[in-house]
Each structure stands twice: as structure tokens, then as C-alpha cells.
Amino acid sequence: MLSFEEKLAIANSFAELERRDVSMGRVNYHYEGSAFEKKTVVYRLHPNGNGYVYAGRLREYDDAADEKGMVSIRDFGAEELREIIAKAIASLTQGGAAAVGAKAPSTEERWVNAEKMTLELKLEDEEEGLGGMWYVYAGLNLDGVFETYQEAVQYLEEEGFARA
Numbered sequence: 001m002l003s004f005e006e007k008l009a010i011a012n013s014f015a016e017l018e019r020r021d022v023s024m025g026r027v028n029y030h031y032e033g034s035a036f037e038k039k040t041v042v043y044r045l046h047p048n049g050n051g052y053v054y055a056g057r058l059r060e061y062d063d064a065a066d067e068k069g070m071v072s073i074r075d076f077g078a079e080e081l082r083e084i085i086a087k088a089i090a091s092l093t094q095g096g097a098a099a100v101g102a103k104a105p106s107t108e109e110r111w112v113n114a115e116k117m118t119l120e121l122k123l124e125d126e127e128e129g130l131g132g133m134w135y136v137y138a139g140l141n142l143d144g145v146f147e148t149y150q151e152a153v154q155y156l157e158e159e160g161f162a163r164a
Contacts, residue, residue, distance in 0.1 A: 001049055001074065001075055002049070002076065002077065002078060002081065003049065004045070004046070004047045004048070004049055006078065007045055007049070007051060007073070007081060008027065008045065010078060010081050010082055010085070011027075011029050011042050011045065011085065013082075014029070014041075014085055014086070014089065016031055016033055016089060017029040017030065017031055017041055017042070017085075017089070018030045018031075018032055022044070024046070025046065025047045026044045026045060026046050026047075026051075027042070027044075027045045028040055028042060028043055028044065028045070029041050029042035029045075031088075031089055031092055033092075033093065034092040034093070035092060035093060036057075036092055038054060038056070038069075038092060039092075040054060041053060041054050041085060041088045041089060041092070042054075042085065043070055045073075049074055050072065050073075050074045051072075051073050051074070052070035052071060052072055052073060053070070053071050053073050053081075053084045053085055053088050054069055054070055054071075054088050054092075055069055055070070055071045055084060055087070055088055055091075056068065056069020056070070057069070057088075057091035057092070058084075058087055058088065058091055061084070071084065108120055108121060108122040108123065109121045109163055109164075110163070110164040111156050111161040111162065111163055111164060112161060112162065112164045113159070113160045113161045113162070114160060117138075117161075118138075118164070119136050119137065119138055119143060119156065119161055120136070120137045121134060121135070121136055121152055121153075121156065122134070122135050122137065123135075123149075133145055133146065133147060134146040134147070134148065134149055134151070134152040136152060136155070136156065
């Protein structure tokens, strides 16, 4: 396990992150360049070695993330920690999310069911830094509107659709 100082050094090596000291000696790192409401990348890094990194938009960490999308980094090695931080930053960058296997596309996805019916999932109504709404279209007809990508995906999967 890396020491607190080693984890701080790795987080500090990301110039795009802003360090913020919080209570009880803990440290957060924020990404002010985030294209989304979420800005905290490293959360509650504690002198005891515990801490979390936001991976809520990264598919590969689904099993390890809590309900807020945070992954415990207590037992991470140096390379593993650098990798998750870099991917977390990329996932919060407009257009960079898809490149790192993030949960949200940059603008749209096509979904197909067993009968070859096609639906389009599109991010629309984006406001700077606030994200937008997810719209599901069947051709020109609106099929559903969702506040989050995860809600839209859940709906599509429940209806028997998969990404094309």
C-alpha cells in the first residue's frame, strides 16, 4: 500500500487538478475543467492511506464503485492510482469520456433489439458545465426522456435493447 505522501505526490502530478485541504488532515482534488457538474476526482485522501477516486463514468470500475461512483484506493499501487486518476479526469472532459470507456457517449448511440428495431439515444439541451437530458427516439418520434445516461440505459436494457 502506498503511503499518504506517495498518494499525494501522484495526485499532485496532475496539473489539471486543484488541491483542497479538508477536515482531519484529508485532501480532495478537484478538476475545474470538468464538462459535468461533478468536479471532485480524488475524495477524502486520508493520512491513514484511505481515499477515493471518482469512477462513476468508467465502466471498468462498476463492480468496485459505491453508489456515488467512488472507488476506494486504499490498496492501489502507483501505476494503478495514476491510471484511475487519468481516466477519471478524461471521463469528465467533454468528448474525452468515450475514449476511456466511460459510461456516456459524447452525443449519441444507436440501440437495437432482437427484432432489429432501432432506437437512438441522444444527449441534448446541454448547458455549459451542467450536462443535459438524454432523449430516446424511435425514428422521429420521442420515446423517452431521462435526466441521466444511466437511467436511459436501464430503460433501454429493460425494453430488450442493446448497443449496436
